Amino acid sequence: MHGASNNGKPLRKRIxxxxxxxxxxxxxxxxxxxxxNGTTVQRVSERAGMSHGLVHHYFRTKADLxxxxxxxxxxxxxxxxxxxxxxxxxxxxxxxxxxxxxxAPSLFTxxxxxxxxxxxGEAAFNESFARVMRMIYRxxxxxxxxxxxxxxxxxxxxxxxxxxxxxxxxxxxxxALESGQFTREQAMKPIWIFLEANLPKEAGE
Numbered sequence: 001m002h003g004a005s006n007n008g009k010p011l012r013k014r015i016x017x018x019x020x021x022x023x024x025x026x027x028x029x030x031x032x033x034x035x036x037n038g039t040t041v042q043r044v045s046e047r048a049g050m051s052h053g054l055v056h057h058y059f060r061t062k063a064d065l066x067x068x069x070x071x072x073x074x075x076x077x078x079x080x081x082x083x084x085x086x087x088x089x090x091x092x093x094x095x096x097x098x099x100x101x102x103x104a105p106s107l108f109t110x111x112x113x114x115x116x117x118x119x120x121g122e123a124a125f126n127e128s129f130a131r132v133m134r135m136i137y138r139x140x141x142x143x144x145x146x147x148x149x150x151x152x153x154x155x156x157x158x159x160x161x162x163x164x165x166x167x168x169x170x171x172x173x174x175x176a177l178e179s180g181q182f183t184r185e186q187a188m189k190p191i192w193i194f195l196e197a198n199l200p201k202e203a204g205e
Contacts, residue, residue: 020058020068023048027069032111036118039066063128070119070129073112074136080104081143091147092199098143099191102168103184113175120173140165151199160198167191 026048030039041062045055059065081101088094123129141161148157171187 016058019050019054021072023050023055023058023065024068024072027065028072028112028115031066031069031115031118035114036066036122039069041065063126066119066122067128067132069115070132073107073116074132074139076107077102077104078139080107091150094147095144095195098140098147099164099168099188102140103171103187105184108172108175108184108187110175110178113172117173117176137165140168156198160195163194163198164191167194 023044026044027039030043030047034043039062041052041055044065045052048055055065059068078101081098084097084101085094088097119129120133123133144161144164145157148161151157152160167190171191175182175187
């Protein structure tokens with residue numbers, strides 16, 4: 001059979017990966033609907049169509065499930081960023097790609113923002129969440145600094161990257177709290193103004 005060895009281990013690994021992915025997606029949807037406190041193993045198992053025991057087979061604790069849901073959101077944002085970076089040619093275009101990827105239309109929704117905000121708040125009390133949030137922040141800073149350092153002195157690049165990262169976090173928090181429509185264009189506008197004020201002018205500007 002294609003993809004399976006004599007003892008079946010690759011096939012079992014593939015099934016395990018599929019089940020974990022399905023549970024991560026179910027967790028994210030449950031987070032969006034019920035928040036951290038309302039997301040239970042029972043609700044996730046019902047949404048995924050799996051038994052309570054099978055969920056515990058792949059994720060030992062509720063915290064493990066929640067972490068998987070947060071990682072899934074970040075993975076989708078990363079995929080959006082990478083797709084935009086492939087088309088970017090200049091440092092400025094690459095910086096813009098990182099920012100736009102963090103506000104992808106399919107992801108910058110109130111429900112996902114509320115799930116993210118819930119997990120961010122939980123990070124103050126849960127080291128697993130704190131570790132994931134630190135990883136997400138480091139990746140964002142790394143993506144921004146890669147090209148900011150091409151157009152700014154190193155210390156200035158760090159300050160600008162920190163400013164952009166904080167504005168991205170603030171925009172996601174506002175999206176979580178906003179009862180009306182808060183568009184990605186509105187979220188990104190202050191960031192473009194901030195960059196315009198801090199990046200050197202390009203030739204011809």
